[in-house]
Amino acid sequence: MMTTDWIDVGAFDAIPARGARMVRTPQGCIAVFRTATDEVFALDNACPHKKGPLADGIVHGNKVTCPLHNWVISLETGLAQGADEGAVETYPARVENGRILIEAAFLKRQAAE
Amino acid sequence: MQKLVVIGAGMASGRMLEHMFEADPQAYEVTLFNAEPRGNYNRIMLSPVLSGEKSYEEIVTHDDAWYADNAVTCRFGERITGIDRDRKVVISEKGETPYDKLVIGTGSAPFIIPCPGHDLPGVVAFRDLEDVDAMKTAAGSDGRAVVIGGGLLGLEAAAALRLQGMEVTVLHLMGHLMERQLDEAAGYLLKKDLEGRGITVLTGASTKAIMGEGRVEKVVLEDGTVIPADIVVMAVGIRPSVALGQAAGLEMGRAIKVDAQMVTSDPDVLAVGECVEFDGNLFGLVAPLYDQARVAAKTLLGEDDVFRMRELSTKLKVTGCDLFSAGDFADGEGREDIVFRDPGRGIYKRLVIEDDVVLGAVFYGDTADSNWYFGLIKDKTDISEMRDTLIFGPAYQGGAQVDPMAAVAALPPDAEICGCNGVCKSTITEAIGAGATDLGSLRATTKASASCGTCTGLVEQLLAVTLGEDFRSKEAGICGCTDLTHEEVRRLIKARELKSQTAVWQELGWKTVDGCHVCRPAINFYLLADWPLEYQDDLQSRFINERKHANIQKDGTFSVMPRMWGGITNPAELRAIADAADKYNVPTVKVTGGQRIDLLGVKSEDLPHIWADLNAAGMVSGHAYSKGLRTVKTCVGTDHCRFGTQDSTGLGIKLEKALWGSWTPHKVKLAVSGCPRNCAEATCKDVGVICVDSGYQIGVAGAAGMDVKETERLADVPTEQEAIDLTIAFVQLYRENAKYLDRPYKWVAKVGLDWVKERVVHDLDNRAALIERFAISQSVYQKDPWAEHAATKTDAYTPLSDFRLEAAE
Numbered sequence: 015m016m017t018t019d020w021i022d023v024g025a026f027d028a029i030p031a032r033g034a035r036m037v038r039t040p041q042g043c044i045a046v047f048r049t050a051t052d053e054v055f056a057l058d059n060a061c062p063h064k065k066g067p068l069a070d071g072i073v074h075g076n077k078v079t080c081p082l083h084n085w086v087i088s089l090e091t092g093l094a095q096g097a098d099e100g101a102v103e104t105y106p107a108r109v110e111n112g113r114i115l116i117e118a119a120f121l122k123r124q125a126a127e
Numbered sequence: 128m129q130k131l132v133v134i135g136a137g138m139a140s141g142r143m144l145e146h147m148f149e150a151d152p153q154a155y156e157v158t159l160f161n162a163e164p165r166g167n168y169n170r171i172m173l174s175p176v177l178s179g180e181k182s183y184e185e186i187v188t189h190d191d192a193w194y195a196d197n198a199v200t201c202r203f204g205e206r207i208t209g210i211d212r213d214r215k216v217v218i219s220e221k222g223e224t225p226y227d228k229l230v231i232g233t234g235s236a237p238f239i240i241p242c243p244g245h246d247l248p249g250v251v252a253f254r255d256l257e258d259v260d261a262m263k264t265a266a267g268s269d270g271r272a273v274v275i276g277g278g279l280l281g282l283e284a285a286a287a288l289r290l291q292g293m294e295v296t297v298l299h300l301m302g303h304l305m306e307r308q309l310d311e312a313a314g315y316l317l318k319k320d321l322e323g324r325g326i327t328v329l330t331g332a333s334t335k336a337i338m339g340e341g342r343v344e345k346v347v348l349e350d351g352t353v354i355p356a357d358i359v360v361m362a363v364g365i366r367p368s369v370a371l372g373q374a375a376g377l378e379m380g381r382a383i384k385v386d387a388q389m390v391t392s393d394p395d396v397l398a399v400g401e402c403v404e405f406d407g408n409l410f411g412l413v414a415p416l417y418d419q420a421r422v423a424a425k426t427l428l429g430e431d432d433v434f435r436m437r438e439l440s441t442k443l444k445v446t447g448c449d450l451f452s453a454g455d456f457a458d459g460e461g462r463e464d465i466v467f468r469d470p471g472r473g474i475y476k477r478l479v480i481e482d483d484v485v486l487g488a489v490f491y492g493d494t495a496d497s498n499w500y501f502g503l504i505k506d507k508t509d510i511s512e513m514r515d516t517l518i519f520g521p522a523y524q525g526g527a528q529v530d531p532m533a534a535v536a537a538l539p540p541d542a543e544i545c546g547c548n549g550v551c552k553s554t555i556t557e558a559i560g561a562g563a564t565d566l567g568s569l570r571a572t573t574k575a576s577a578s579c580g581t582c583t584g585l586v587e588q589l590l591a592v593t594l595g596e597d598f599r600s601k602e603a604g605i606c607g608c609t610d611l612t613h614e615e616v617r618r619l620i621k622a623r624e625l626k627s628q629t630a631v632w633q634e635l636g637w638k639t640v641d642g643c644h645v646c647r648p649a650i651n652f653y654l655l656a657d658w659p660l661e662y663q664d665d666l667q668s669r670f671i672n673e674r675k676h677a678n679i680q681k682d683g684t685f686s687v688m689p690r691m692w693g694g695i696t697n698p699a700e701l702r703a704i705a706d707a708a709d710k711y712n713v714p715t716v717k718v719t720g721g722q723r724i725d726l727l728g729v730k731s732e733d734l735p736h737i738w739a740d741l742n743a744a745g746m747v748s749g750h751a752y753s754k755g756l757r758t759v760k761t762c763v764g765t766d767h768c769r770f771g772t773q774d775s776t777g778l779g780i781k782l783e784k785a786l787w788g789s790w791t792p793h794k795v796k797l798a799v800s801g802c803p804r805n806c807a808e809a810t811c812k813d814v815g816v817i818c819v820d821s822g823y824q825i826g827v828a829g830a831a832g833m834d835v836k837e838t839e840r841l842a843d844v845p846t847e848q849e850a851i852d853l854t855i856a857f858v859q860l861y862r863e864n865a866k867y868l869d870r871p872y873k874w875v876a877k878v879g880l881d882w883v884k885e886r887v888v889h890d891l892d893n894r895a896a897l898i899e900r901f902a903i904s905q906s907v908y909q910k911d912p913w914a915e916h917a918a919t920k921t922d923a924y925t926p927l928s929d930f931r932l933e934a935a936e
């Protein structure tokens with residue numbers, strides 16, 4: 015049995031509202047987002063279009079706009095919105111005692127680049 | 128080839144030529160005369176040009192390339208003075224031009240009330256671009272305008288001049304506004320709406336005289352009221368321009384008489400537009416003129432077609448003022464009214480009914496269903512079945528859902544959507560089916576909403592209904608979050624003193640919780656430009672380049688470009704750049720087109736450190752990533768060059784030191800050249816200064832990116848200080864007024880160079896006030912973001928955590 019299903023990736027306060035930070039893993043980076051309503055989301059930090067760094071995008075509602083060519087990605091589903099097609103992996107994330115926890119799977123399931 | 132001569136490049140004749148060339152490009156060799164010194168443009172869009180919401184270039188309907196493609200000989204700026212029908216020639220100052228067929232399309236001339244003073248400078252009409260330019264020139268920042276005439280034209284002029292910042296009074300002879308299109312109740316609501324915009328409306332006002340020494344100063348009414356005025360706009364009506372036809376002996380009524388094929392009493396002479404009379408009718412709206420144009424083109428090609436009169440409807444093109452009227456709504460024996468009022472929301476609807484048929488309709492405040500009612504009027508539909516719910520619109524008929532889209536969905540296929548161009552619903556849905564999936568291509572294929580534009584909303588709804596999710600509105604508002612345009616939002620931020628993004632979203636009814644990547648950067652800029660002391664700049668509303676003060680590259684790394692003031696550097700700076708490039712393994716070092724050095728391919732987490740190193744050598748951010756001041760290019764000037772007339776390098780450095788750090792609607796680039804040889808390429812910059820013996824020539828609104836355009840001269844000034852003052856005042860005026868992502872050349876095309884000159888060059892108090900407001904803004908924003916971020920924000924540039932090592936274990 016695994017004792018820790020959730021991994022502490024950092025302090026909630028370290029991410030501004032409507033902002034993001036990235037977390038490095040051996041197989042690439044994930045982006046951790048904080049919305050205006052203080053929800054957190056974790057997604058692969060590589061846009062389905064041309065791998066743009068989503069953590070550098072503009073966060074609005076529960077969506078982020080990729081900084082390279084403006085694809086809009088849902089933080090909840092990882093799906094590209096509107097006419098664009100594609101998806102990024104999402105990982106369950108939550109906040110506890112001011113810390114951000116992400117389900118451990120993100121360390122292993124990370125798709126190789 | 129047969130020779131076709133056309134007199135007047137107007138809305139009607141332009142459309143006629145289009146139809147004709149489409150059907151048979153080889154039929155005629157065409158010569159087109161126009162008294163105005165330009166070709167065809169969309170006259171009905173002069174109101175948005177006057178208000179600054181559109182530029183003249185945007186309303187041109189036929190450009191040089193179109194005339195060239197169709198081999199039209201253009202004789203613009205040449206007035207025809209006579210027609211000799213026996214010899215089949217038209218006569219102008221430059222001589223005679225023979226024709227086989229002649230089309231007269233001379234339109235109308237504005238009617239000027241012959242009261243004393245009507246010919247004073249400052250009295251203008253509203254008919255062509257010259258009138259618009261004259262009004263814009265007069266529209267000083269606190270100028271006063273009197274508009275005589277409260278009809279469609281007068282009210283559009285009044286609203287536009289108000290938008291330009293003038294104090295406006297409308298004088299209307301009748302008891303209520305637009306009495307030909309509106310009943311009294313709707314006229315009252317319209318008056319209230321205009322007054323809410325700060326326009327004074329006087330009804331029952333009869334003009335006695337216009338007075339002034341050498342130019343307009345005031346208007347005196349019959350009842351003795353005196354109203355001060357810097358300009359007087361006469362918009363009291365039009366008269367068909369028929370002098371040519373009359374002198375040529377054509378059969379006349381109140382205008383040139385034509386038959387249903389648009390042929391005059393001379394079989395080789397046709398006439399179209401406002402200069403014709405058909406079956407006792409005169410014309411003043413474009414919809415029937417376009418029908419005439421179609422028929423005339425057919426007649427010229429020897430095909431059969433018949434012009435028929437049809438019902439007309441009217442809408443007022445004043446943003447935010449929803450008004451519609453159609454048919455006959457006078458009281459009368461046997462006529463009944465159905466009226467709906469909601470004073471709280473300013474809504475009024477009235478239907479006039481006779482024998483179970485709708486004869487007329489007037490709507491104010493909510494015109495969403497107007498096309499459906501217009502269809503009932505045109506088709507003389509029997510409404511006895513739906514009479515009880517008729518006033519609530521099509522959504523209530525047949526139990527359909529109450530949904531804004533339902534009204535459009537419920538329209539029958541032959542319902543007219545675009546009144547100007549007579550385009551019905553099925554034509555549009557077929558075009559959508561054939562691949563026209565946005566407004567632009569629909570306009571190109573069907574002409575729907577391409578004239579006055581008031582049906583744009585309906586056409587978009589049709590797109591949305593037909594395409595469902597696939598349709599995204601591109602034209603209307605800033606983005607999907609709001610229907611308001613950039614200009615409207617800027618105005619409302621100032622007028623309602625909105626000082627935070629939340630206030631903007633709440634007060635202006637944003638449709639999303641916190642905007643999107645399109646509107647947030649724009650609103651953030653508007654707020655920081657308008658309220659530099661009160662508003663707190665929001666990094667999360669900035670594009671990544673401005674958030675991280677570096678240009679993002681396609682691989683997610685960044686570029687670093689320090690300022691080199693006026694393009695001047697020294698060995699110490701070059702050494703520091705070289706050291707930094709070594710230390711951070713910068714893959715590419717490049718000399719840019721802006722006279723400085725770019726370090727490309729720097730990793731996010733290195734940014735604060737490379738900046739700190741460059742800061743230590745005295746360098747600051749070059750803002751190569753910002754919608755703000757970029758570079759000031761200079762040439763060597765008097766320091767070394769044998770032709771230099773002034774210290775161009777020195778002035779360039781002073782300008783860069785004055786302007787750096789400021790945020791602007793789009794990027795701003797300057798250059799200063801030491802003489803007219805112009806080695807710094809100053810004539811294609813946002814602001815470009817050319818030094819000459821007598822001083823400095825200040826040019827503005829140049830471009831050399833996606834468009835190329837030479838600067839226009841703002842002013843010539845003798846001293847360096849004035850050159851600096853004018854530049855700062857210009858930049859501040861741009862900051863306060865332009866739409867986000869409009870470079871200065873686009874903005875100046877909208878407001879007009881004269882409008883800019885008035886505020887920056889002529890009005891010295893205003894110039895000083897602009898400079899003062901710029902200084903206040905710089906007191907907050909002129910700081911090196913690199914130093915600030917290197918000291919306080921390094922975290923934001925690094926990963927939140929790094930699991931690479933742990934996992935490797």
Ligand code: SRM
Binds near residue numbers: 796831832
């Ligand atoms: C670095 C430089 C090219 C070079 O190697 O010389 C450059 C690089 C870029 N330019 Fe430029 N422009 C550079 C000089 C110019 C010039 C020439 C000049 O300034 O003398 C022009 C034409 C003049 C003008 O500004 O119109 C120019 C017209 C553009 C445009 C078109 C702007 C327009 O209004 O038409 C864009 C796109 C935009 O801004 O929206 C653009 C956008 C860009 C961007 C920022 C594209 C982007 O959004 O990522 C490029 C960033 C490259 C990077 O990854 O760092 N760049 N760009 C030049 C930097 C000058 C400097 O020292 O700051």
Ligand SMILES: Cc1cc2nc3c(=O)[nH]c(=O)nc-3n(C[C@H](O)[C@H](O)[C@H](O)COP(=O)(O)OP(=O)(O)OC[C@H]3O[C@@H](n4cnc5c(N)ncnc54)[C@H](O)[C@@H]3O)c2cc1C
Binds near residue numbers: 138171410416
């Ligand atoms: C500000 C404004 C807003 C309007 N808004 C609307 C609207 O919303 N909806 C609507 O349906 N209508 C509107 N109209 C009315 C519409 O513009 C006219 O009905 C239409 O332009 C008339 O077309 P035309 O071809 O008859 O004449 P014009 O478009 O006036 O063209 C006639 C041309 O002939 C030229 N000409 C005249 N005499 C000579 C000569 N002797 N030699 C050579 N050239 C000559 C003139 O210079 C002019 O360029 C508006 C008009 C104005 C001014």
Ligand code: SF4
């Ligand atoms: S021209 Fe400018 S924007 Fe285009 S590739 Fe070169 S640097 Fe990039």
Ligand code: FES
Binds near residue numbers: 061066080081085
């Ligand atoms: S890489 Fe994200 S939009 Fe192109």
